[in-house]
Amino acid sequence: KQEVTQIPAALSVPEGENLVLNCSFTDSAIYNLQWFRQDPGKGLTSLLLIQSSQREQTSGRLNASLDKSSGRSTLYIAASQPGDSATYLCAVPNAGGTSYGKLTFGQGTILTVHP
Amino acid sequence: DAGVIQSPRHEVTEMGQEVTLRCKPISGHDYLFWYRQTMMRGLELLIYFNNNVPIDDSGMPEDRFSAKMPNASFSTLKIQPSEPRDSAVYFCASSFTASNEKLFFGSGTQLSVL
Numbered sequence: 001k002q003e004v005t006q007i008p009a010a011l012s013v014p015e016g017e018n019l020v021l022n023c024s025f026t027d028s029a030i031y032n033l034q035w036f037r038q039d040p041g042k043g044l045t046s047l048l049l050i051q052s053s054q055r056e057q058t059s060g061r062l063n064a065s066l067d068k069s070s071g072r073s074t075l076y077i078a079a080s081q082p083g084d085s086a087t088y089l090c091a092v093p094n095a096g097g098t099s100y101g102k103l104t105f106g107q108g109t110i111l112t113v114h115p
Numbered sequence: 116d117a118g119v120i121q122s123p124r125h126e127v128t129e130m131g132q133e134v135t136l137r138c139k140p141i142s143g144h145d146y147l148f149w150y151r152q153t154m155m156r157g158l159e160l161l162i163y164f165n166n167n168v169p170i171d172d173s174g175m176p177e178d179r180f181s182a183k184m185p186n187a188s189f190s191t192l193k194i195q196p197s198e199p200r201d202s203a204v205y206f207c208a209s210s211f212t213a214s215n216e217k218l219f220f221g222s223g224t225q226l227s228v229l
Contacts, residue, residue, distance in 0.1 A: 042223070043208075044206070046218055102160055105158040106157075
């Protein structure tokens with residue numbers, strides 16, 4: 001059974017800092033990994049999707065890397081802003097699943113960026 | 116496109132009552148998913164559909180839960196009878212047919228069963 005762990009559980013940083021969120025998964029036989037953002041009282045927004053053949057994906061100030069062999073992914077946020085405050089979740093397809101939609105989510109990292 | 120639309124946003128009901136949650140996926144998306152989110156268990160997949168057909172309902176917790184997708188633009192998740200432990204946020208999500216595509220989530224329904 002796939003298990004996803006995110007570290008740290010919470011992070012508080014001053015505006016402008018670069019930061020790294022970590023995600024690890026137990027079964028490396030995945031074909032993609034997604035990073036999501038969730039604002040309080042809202043649904044999830046997919047930020048980045050990395051295919052298993054890729055090592056990283058970039059979108060603006062966000063950069064996500066994937067190391068399948070070690071079962072790890074990181075989300076790098078450059079020059080953090082108060083608007084980045086949210087919960088960030090990573091998700092991978094269930095081990096043995098035939099559809100990417102059967103995702104296992106981590107518990108998330110609650111990020112607070114203070115002015 | 117307006118995105119995935121869920122209703123109601125909030126639902127408060129008494130134990131034993133029937134609850135129906137509704138979802139309209141993004142037009143053109145062939146996959147629809149129902150998730151449940153709680154503090155204790157995080158996000159859990161309940162059931163998903165492909166082209167209106169239920170593919171995997173192994174995450175549905177009990178027979179009290181049922182889901183339907185009568186057409187490509189509408190799905191319901193029903194709980195009958197509801198219990199306090201069903202209190203959670205229920206999300207609907209959709210995506211295109213092809214694999215390795217991003218999932219799009221609705222804003223969720225906050226369900227409170229008293």
